[in-house]
Amino acid sequence: MTSEFSLIDQFLEPFDRRGDGLLLGPGDDCALVQISSGMSLCTTVDALVEGVHFLPDLFGDEEIGHKALAINLSDLAAMGARPRWFLCSVACPNDQTRLSRLPGIARGMAALARRAHCLIIGGNFTRADRLSLHITAMGEVPIAQALRRDGARPGDHLFVSGTIGGAALGLQQFLKGELPDQTIRQRQCRPEPRIELGLIARQFASAAMDISDGFLQDIGHLGARSHCGFEIDFSAIPMEPGIVAAGFSPPWALRGGEDYELLLTVPPAKADAFVDACAAKNISVTHIGAAREETQIHWKNAPKDLDLAAGRGFDHYI
């Protein structure tokens, strides 16, 4: 049994990993390369595949286009980058059912692109058995302000944006044949990349990442890259309202994926100013704990059944 992460490591093995201009290679939300004195280009690629990342009968055309771009802009946000440009590689079956969805997909993508001031600059069309969209997004971030995963230090305050678990709840309801309510549908089908939060956070935070594979898995990645652990107050985590009413447990929500919220660590001396800056822009962030020396997660106020061994998030290959 091969995990997605060992596949990535194995794939990268034969490649040169260092070179002129490379500031940060694979392993973070984005790569960083130097493009001029003090400024870096921040790039990421992510795919949305029919039947894997979206259910073709349940997602609207515009939702598909929105989500394909949003998951990439979320990676830029997690680095504190300002979105600039993107390229979209479309694979589409040569049948009228799928081809007729492309204009709506483009409209959904274009609406988000316009709001994010991110220009489409290129792309590709190819035939394939399933509809899929592979987007490469590029942004700019001052080198000194880029929010990497490896910057958290013991004592830094831990924040999370928005709410957790809504996207997973939406997917579960779709799979059970139920229709999620409007809020939950948005969380699954129209995740909102936290671009403005990233631009604020880059002035304060020591590290950041977006939550795409589930809170529990991703907090583990953040700790691993920063060589630290976390103390987390379980009861402080902003769960999506309706998780329990829908019959799911909060720990289940922490294993769900696709939240596209940001995890952020902020040095104690800057935490108040960060909270104030977010409040001034009406951006929801919640203080849920702190980074610590010991590399495990130490939970406060956690339910007894919080099974961390089963705390894996989404993996394509297990």
Place this chain on the structure above:
Amino acid sequence: MTSEFSLIDQFLEPFDRRGDGLLLGPGDDCALVQISSGMSLCTTVDALVEGVHFLPDLFGDEEIGHKALAINLSDLAAMGARPRWFLCSVACPNDQTRLSRLPGIARGMAALARRAHCLIIGGNFTRADRLSLHITAMGEVPIAQALRRDGARPGDHLFVSGTIGGAALGLQQFLKGELPDQTIRQRQCRPEPRIELGLIARQFASAAMDISDGFLQDIGHLGARSHCGFEIDFSAIPMEPGIVAAGFSPPWALRGGEDYELLLTVPPAKADAFVDACAAKNISVTHIGAAREETQIHWKNAPKDLDLAAGRGFDHYI
């Protein structure tokens, strides 16, 4: 019946097409954005899909990896850009037959990346029904030297690199169950991006593009973008040896795709210097005609059966 090009136009319709820093958007081999004074980032995305761009039983693993990167580097070469970085989005079925090919694919890709001094900086893995590789490549080119498709002027000399038709011949032989000889196999499975030629040409040429959809279709694109036509000496076109011996006609070869050679136009005053610079580096370029005011192609020494109405190249959707 929708063509690939009208699909692209339709997809792009809802997007903003202008913005800060954008020098050249969709429609050329690459997009160009300004990243510092005088320098542009040159980006392109292209996909290699199992059963569409490669035959999984006939291509070796390393050939698949090589070709996926080569077709992107060819686009950079066509702009005169120096390759710098790339991202690779891999879609792979969760079966051992396909997963076991990934290390060989990575080796083939890494070998070309090393030769081209192009670093992998990011990527993505996702499950899918078929194996496919979507690569976004980035290079740098001084803004004033970028080789766009729209720069050809009447009177410019027309050159083509290498030979034409070998990749199409290789594909035909594969499809007929024959094994191509080593040269022809290389043309189909291991196209060589003309990076060094692009770097020379950017000092001399007025326009360039790579030949990926077939000579006849692509010369039409070059003329359309430059608002000119061409006079071409059919007998001067460097056909791949063996086309006729294998039972195919030279016009057939001009409709085949995947040559990944460069078409170049060079102002008359610079043509000799360009030819000398190529000769000094042992790079094969052939003078085959000239750009002209009238937008049609005027053939000299063409066979009577050269059917230009049937002169379409490869299109995914017709």
